[in-house]
Amino acid sequence: MLPSGSTAGPTRLLTTRGIDLIHSPMVVYDLICKKQHRFEAWFPNYEEYQKQADKKLISCPTCGSTGIEKLPHACAVHVKKEQPAPVPKKTEKAPPGPPSPAEFKEMLLRVHHYIKENFEDVGSRFAEEARQIHCGKTEERPIHGTATPEERAELTEEGIPYAILPKPELDS
Ligand SMILES: [Zn+2]
Secondary structure: OOOOOHHHHEEEOOOHHHHHHOOOOEEEEEEOOOOOOOOOEOOOOHHHHHHHHOOOOOOOOOOOOOOOOEEEEEEEEEOOOOOOOOOOEEEEOOOOOOOOHHHHHHHHHHHHHHHOOOHHEEEOOOHHHHHHHHOOOOOOOOOEEEHHHHHHHHHHHOOOEEEEOOOOOOOO
């Protein structure tokens, strides 16, 4: 199944500032809530997981329960920093050496989840916000949102770094 990389509409972008966060090796834990919903979550390390779990900051995406337990299985994922694409292209640049499209897709889903948890969603104001952050006019923070091809071109022209987040197509 081919992920449609259509660039006709707004694209989901994120600030590369946040990519630095993703760039660090992440630990993915299989978690389970007390209603037996299984889900995965990314953490910088075990301590961070523990901290968030203790503070009940982790909630089940299905039912919102914070009674979360970690399943024994864990795997580490390392997402390589991508070069910001100067020319909008439909090609999705996979991180070096992705074992299979399925695994890449899964990784993408994890990235999406991570971003959802850690980046501020500024929606269609992405270009504007990224510019403000770039100019130091507003608080520096990881953001994500959407931008039209025109806005993307503008950002590129102004030398404002951003990264394109490929759509996993499974976002419901
Ligand atoms: Zn649940």
